Amino acid sequence: MSRYLNSRYAEMEAYVPGEQPRDKKYIKLNTNESPFPPSRSVLEAIDRAVIEDLRLYCDPTCRALREKLGEIYSVSPDCVYLAGGSDDILNFAFMAFGEKGSVYPAISYGFYSVFAALHGSAAEEIPLEDDLSIDPSKYYGKNKLVVIANPNAPTGLLLGLDAIEQIVVSNPDGVVVIDEAYIDFGGESALPLIEKYDNLLVVRTYSKSRSMAGARLGFAFGSPELIADLEKLKYSTNPYNVNAMTQAVGLAALCEDDYYMQNCRTIIENREYTATELRRLGFTVTDSKTNFVFAKTDKMSGAELYRRLREEGILVRHFSTPEICEYNRITVGTLDDMKATVSAIKKILELE
Numbered sequence: 001m002s003r004y005l006n007s008r009y010a011e012m013e014a015y016v017p018g019e020q021p022r023d024k025k026y027i028k029l030n031t032n033e034s035p036f037p038p039s040r041s042v043l044e045a046i047d048r049a050v051i052e053d054l055r056l057y058c059d060p061t062c063r064a065l066r067e068k069l070g071e072i073y074s075v076s077p078d079c080v081y082l083a084g085g086s087d088d089i090l091n092f093a094f095m096a097f098g099e100k101g102s103v104y105p106a107i108s109y110g111f112y113s114v115f116a117a118l119h120g121s122a123a124e125e126i127p128l129e130d131d132l133s134i135d136p137s138k139y140y141g142k143n144k145l146v147v148i149a150n151p152n153a154p155t156g157l158l159l160g161l162d163a164i165e166q167i168v169v170s171n172p173d174g175v176v177v178i179d180e181a182y183i184d185f186g187g188e189s190a191l192p193l194i195e196k197y198d199n200l201l202v203v204r205t206y207s208k209s210r211s212m213a214g215a216r217l218g219f220a221f222g223s224p225e226l227i228a229d230l231e232k233l234k235y236s237t238n239p240y241n242v243n244a245m246t247q248a249v250g251l252a253a254l255c256e257d258d259y260y261m262q263n264c265r266t267i268i269e270n271r272e273y274t275a276t277e278l279r280r281l282g283f284t285v286t287d288s289k290t291n292f293v294f295a296k297t298d299k300m301s302g303a304e305l306y307r308r309l310r311e312e313g314i315l316v317r318h319f320s321t322p323e324i325c326e327y328n329r330i331t332v333g334t335l336d337d338m339k340a341t342v343s344a345i346k347k348i349l350e351l352e
């Protein structure tokens with residue numbers, strides 16, 4: 001750290017992204033990416049015209065994407081916001097709505113605490129229940145920025161729409177952000193509630209179900225006023241935060257949504273296969289509604305299993321937080337990836 005860094009950031013701990021190792025080829029199950037490539041339309045979207053247009057600034061309003069997302073999700077384009085990944089949207093949400101403080105589960109997406117610190121939002125972290133679930137009533141009446149990943153990460157557990165609605169209703173003076181990064185893998189979206197509640201922001205991403213983590217594209221739904229607030233901050237930082245190539249591929253992907261939704265069904269099948277196999281081996285596996293499984297065994301520590309899998313060329317995610325340090329989060333890949341993972345676990349635990 002230099003002596004010039006703004007003292008506000010001196011003590012702040014930055015987010016640590018999952019490993020992207022280059023030392024050898026791994027079965028990479030550590031950052032919840034899709035094992036499937038983007039659709040054909042995406043492969044063809046970056047044509048000569050898009051490249052030639054790179055000399056121009058991109059459309060800061062992302063008009064075409066807003067209209068297409070509006071059409072697909074049956075909302076007005078005024079209710080749609082786009083940014084560089086859902087991380088970018090969450091950052092703006094903490095910046096815009098976190099002034100009175102923010103509330104989120106103590107075990108959830110690690111970026112929430114970083115954004116709270118970055119924007120000076122006093123954070124209240126609410127512990128999970130013993131079974132790792134979220135008790136919605138603990139979020140009632142906070143009237144601050146409430147942020148819930150639904151399904152939650154890394155537990156994979158889903159809250160029903162009624163529970164989400166109760167949280168929104170009971171916080172009329174605070175914005176409730178529902179981070180639906182994994183909603184396409186078996187959850188019910190809170191999107192229909194945005195018409196009823198002007199304090200609800202539903203955040204989505206192309207990174208998981210739409211196979212485009214590297215393009216950095218996220219979208220959110222909320223009242224036109226909430227969206228205008230986010231736009232104001234975007235125009236005060238980087239109006240061009242969704243570059244022209246990403247806008248082109250993002251639009252192309254939406255023309256082949258059936259392909260992505262079929263991939264989600266395959267991932268759900270592979271998830272259930274993996275969960276069943278691991279339970280057969282004596283693992284405790286949460287009832288994940290995401291594209292990962294969260295599992296622990298009493299035969300080996302979480303850290304050791306992570307290390308041994310890595311030696312076998314399989315990369316999963318381990319968190320050292322005490323409440324979940326016995327678990328590993330395993331992204332659901334192809335069926336072959338999951339069979340290889342189950343075999344490696346049997347070998348490591350000498351269960352064959």
Ligand code: PMP
Pocket residue numbers: 084085086087088109149153179181204205206207213217218
């Ligand atoms: N929310 C949750 C719960 C996540 O797990 C992630 C991905 N790590 C994100 C948001 C951010 O995703 P992205 O910025 O790629 O859209």
